[in-house]
Amino acid sequence: MTLPHPGYVVALTGGIAAGKSAVSRRFEAMGVHVYDADVAAREVVAPGSEGLAAIVDHFGTGVLDAGGQLDRAAMRQRVFGNDAERKALEAITHPRVRAWLRERVMADRGPYCLLAIPLFAENHDHYRWVDRVLVIDAPEAVQRERLMRRDGIDEALARRMIERQARREHRLLLAHDVIENSGDESALDRAVADLHARYLALAQAGR
Template sequence: MTFIVGLTGGIGCGKSSVSQFFAELGIDIIDTDVIARKLTQPDGQAIGLIRDSFGDAFLTANGSLDREKMRNQVFSDSHARHKLEKILHPLILKEVIEQTEQTRSPYIVIVVPLLFETDDYDDIIHRSLVVDCEESMQISRTMARSQLSEQQVKAIMAQQISRQTRLQKTDDIITNNRDIDFLKTQVTQLHNKYLIICKNKSDTVNLH
């Protein structure tokens, strides 16, 4: 089985930049946020289930998920959040597994923002990687990127596990508190490390 790295980190830490650098090194990336957006587009697999559970009020005029309205709902109502997760998580996991079977790179990076908040990926991920930065940076970056208020960003962060817990749980860490070159260097170093792990795994398999 292909070696799989689970990439995670708090909002605004730089997961997208890190996954892009891995992609530039020839590694196949599976992004669960991209899958979730596909599932919640008009006629996406999740739309019928969302309509049944939440009603048409949470869909836009073109039949896609009203992301802003749903975001406000799930961050103020934990029952609604769990209901949405029960719809989306199994569909996302199914698509992830299907995509892993089509990849061709030496290893795969799966981007899962809530990697440590769920046990969905325990059976398929071999190693975890956290992109980390100071919480003040998370807030300022997210506000600049998505026009959310500081209060909204903090509400999203409150739904995720703490930075300290994330760092304790992970196998590898990339620190994103300096310039882009520093970030790229860390990705390259880990890429080389993962290639060695893949080679060692392959050698072990061949010995048997």
Template structure:
């Protein structure tokens, strides 16, 4: 890694693994968090940069009355249809990358954390990253947490999980693993430890 600048950390994990909980804590501790899910939501909000291309590709029915992308409708379409998922990613991912690049320039924290759910699945991120942190929990726990949080059925969560890389493949790429099978307070403790490790990188 380049020792003359602050570290850039890639934070990944499967759906519902705890990325947001970890990155929120890192932000509290002084990290500059750049969340690609949040950017994707902004791009698809009313007036968002991706809206014209979404209408051209998926038709006006993909937009709800307030002008935002209809997420439930698109979720149904893309997690059942790999070609449509690739089309949606083809619209959003280049715009997400541009925005990540812009936010990285701001460099407002002790280190930057790029929260990227599809870090392992999609190429093109590694050159930006000094360190990869994986949040990991048992698949059953993931399923239960997403069902509770989003009101999804078990089948809906499994359909999303099937489009993501398996845990072992993700773990094999990790420089640091935050295990999240127990309580939120333990997750905070582990995140505080990870934060300390990342700060040591900066001092190396």
């Protein structure tokens, strides 16, 4: 079923270290609202939330830190390599993240907005209500180099982090628009400006 919404919605995604944040910042500088699934993931398990209560109910208080917040390191250790526990955590958090994003889309009054969803390709069936998909793409060799420099990790770990995500080819199959981001970040300015104009036109046309 298609979800009604007041404006045009673009899902922004891409592989790890492809440059999603750099693109998001440029859209925001043009006055476009960007709602981030990573922000949502923190909000829905904040202290006092139903999400955190559900996590504690399933996993126990050992996943809380001294301040009563979710201990993300402990949680990662708990679910790492354990598919059943990982799926239990995702069953708690993912529907709440989607609801958080949908609420913000419904309240948005701009001509269009963006949803920054790193794992869109893995969960795209749940986002059939978006109007368009923008993929930020970079060759895996570029992703590895950026990850190693950004996180101070070795090549083997960078490879494993990339391999845990959807394949690049799968993301590109879902894309209506692609920004190729293998070069200098300044090259993004023109690409984002062009897409901004396109999305304004599409939103005005109601498509």
